[in-house]
Amino acid sequence: MGQVVAQLTMYFWKRLFSGDYDHALWKPALKRVFPDKSVSRAAVASHLESIYQTRNRIAHHEPVYGRRLAQTETAIEFVARHLGGRGQDGATPLEKLLQPEMVELQNRAGEMRRRLDALQAGAG
Secondary structure, three states: OHHHHHOOOHHHHHHHOOHHHHHHHHHHHHHHHOOOOOOOHHHHHHHHHHHHHHHHHHHOOOOOOOHHHHHHHHHHHHHHHHOOOOOOOOOOHHHHHHHHHHHHHHHHHHHHHHHHHHHHHHHO
């Protein structure tokens, strides 16, 4: 079963959270997957769409920076923070798993922003 889940595509997951499955799947089960009562299926779908769009840009060797990068960081943090229950330390298992990568992403994104700002300042 674990191998089947691991082989599902990002498109499958984003599509699963579409409005088409709201009544049959997410009305009865959303709070089991995303226990925070303030999280809606639509919010999850929106964040997954953002991640999906960025993943496609990266797969086609297109740049990801600025607003898109910020939206993607926010989307990843949202999913990691809300997927599953929180442990005694207040973090979800996914938050703990992604924590080193998120720090690295934030560091690299900050460096890229500084370089872009320096280039724009030099051009102006």
